[in-house]
Amino acid sequence: MLFNSIDFAVFLPIVFILYWFIFCKSIKAQNFLIVVASYFFYGWWDWKFLSLIAFSTLIDYSIGVGLSKENRPSKRKILLWISIIVNLGFLGFFKYYNFFLDNFISAFSFFGYSINGSSLNIILPVGISFYTFQTLSYTIDVYRKQLKPTKDFIAFSAFVCFFPQLVAGPIERATHLLPQFYKKRKFKYSLAVDGMRQILWGLFKKIVIADNCAEYANQIFNNSNEFSGSSLLLGAIFFTFQIYCDFSGYSDIAIGTSRLFGFDLMKNFAFPYFSRDIAEFWRSWHISLSTWFRDYLYIPLGGSRGGTWMKIRNTFIIFLVSGFWHGANWTFIIWGGLNALYFLPLLLSGKNRQNLGVTAEGKILPSIKEIFQIGSTFILTVLAWVFFRAENISHALNYLKGIFDMSFFSKPQIFPTTILSLLTIFIFIEWLQREKNHGLEIYGNGLLKNRYIRWIAYICIIIVIFSFGGSQQEFIYFQF
Template identity: 70%
Template structure:
């Protein structure tokens, strides 16, 4: 069920009314309704994959219970590995089986040995990378005694399957989200209004920004050999805004929807395209994944405690694994490695923690240094996105070669160029709104506090009008559903 679909527009109010009317007085009923609604929400794609969520839930719930009573460290490690093997096993089979098989066959073919093994027609379960990481965080934290394991199976099931963030995050930590299922929740009007405001902004990002950028980015990338260097640069920039509008839009809708039900999810995007260096970008982009890898992979590997060699090694591991998490393609690994290379000078010069606060904090405009830093960083990000979007490594290299051709200085030419001017104007307006609200949780978070009601509702009406005007006849899925 897509957030930008009629199905969800019907589903959400029904669940909301049931949640606050029938089950309002009973926490167990609220949690049970969330589980039922979440399984319906996920099963809308393919009910067969509900068994994966249920099995993962049963395994991690049981492992958590056993870890609570087990004191023998060897047996505790065995229990932890059972959870990791089950979750990573599901993820590895459904997402990476054919990738490893194809590369295994190619490696033997390179040495002159032919292996006849057929790949499998595997359907990737939606959101499997997200909910497996979420359940693993629970088991790891229980193993490390950072979290007391729950004995309430309904609450734990609700934590694993919570429908707003089930298929594309944020990847919530058990230490943050799970305790919220044990606290009495009462309807809060101001929280609900703020949630609706964030949902509205998320829909604007997805429908008005991401989907419009996708129309031209897809044409340019899919026919890159036919276009000039200037057109290819435009395609890369449009894809950069497409993936940001698409993914951060989903996160806004997820966070806003959660607030309607009395839950607070972590911020997943913090205006990343206003970053002044790559390190700042990764503190602001897909925060839930970046911090997950930091806490559960980077720090256990030694983090920044060792010498410079260890720091460089761990940095490359974290970025390459992050790239591979996104998909079974060498392009994602190249994208991760490229970001590690961009990050390396900051690490070597110990400047990776320089830009912590928002750019031009408390000011209307950035200074020249801040502006140039943002433009350079954005250029590096756009370059890396080429590998992320390309079909394969060869496509990425040919795309970059096309950019570096003499046609780089020509006027972009492609089908529908006239309408693209409208999209560019929308992007300018979008960037200005984001810049104005960059110190909030989301761009229009403070819209309700700084304007009189008539002006405030005029803004809402314009956003709703834009969404309605650009609403496609067929809903487009979110990019990160494939991950």
């Protein structure tokens, strides 16, 4: 079920009414309703894959119970590895089977050996990368004794399948989200209203910005040989905002929806395109995944505590794995490696944590230095996104070659003034709100503090959504 659909617009109020008016007397009843609603929400796409979520839930719940009864290190490690192998095994089969098979055959063909192998017509279950990492966080944290294993199967099931963030995150930690299912939730009007604001802003980002940018990005990327360098650059910029507004828009809707039910989800984006260097960008982009890899892969490998070689090795591992997490294509791995190259000079010079605060905090305009830093970081990001969007490495290289052709100085063949104007307004609003959690948050001082201006903004956004909304498209991260 898509957030940007009539189906969800009907589904959400029904679940909300049942949750607060029918099942409100019991935490277990509310948790059970969440499980039923979440399975219905996911099954609306394809009910057959509900068995994967149920099996993953049962495995990790059982592993947690086993760890609670076992004190021998060797046995605890075996239980941990059972969870890791089962979860990553399912993820590997559905997501990477054909990739590994095709590359295995190609490798032997390169040395003159012919191997027969049949690719399978495998459907990638929506959200499997997200809920797999979420359940793994539970098992690992229980193994590390950072979290007490739960004996409440309904609460654990609700944690795994919580519908707002089930299919595209944020990837919640068990230490943060699971305890919220044990506590009685009280309806808070202020949080619910802020949740509605964030939902509205997320829908604007997805329907107006992302879906419109997608139309032009797809047209240019799919026919890149026919466009000038300036048009190719514009296409890359369109995709840059498409993927940001699509994914962060989903996160906004997920976080806002969770607040309607009394839950707090972690912030997943912090206005990343205003970053002053790549390190700051990665602290602001897909925060739940970046911190997951940091805590469960980068730090256990030694992080940046070792010598120069270890720092380089660990940096490349974390970025390459992050790229591979996104999909079974060498373009994602190249994208990850390119970002590692961007990041490495900052790490080796000890400047990777020099920009920790908000850009131009407390100011209306950035300094000349900050403008240069934001611009250069944005350009590097745009060029890296070309590999992320391209069909293959050859396509990406030809696309980049086309950008730096002499035709770069010509007028773009596609120049949609309407979407560019909306994009400019969007960037302006995000800049004004960059010290807040989302584009319509009114906490503290700001333009939206005035009630009349706020309601004018709401009405304008709703009108723009219905007037300029692009053709309905799935969220881009459903494929990951």
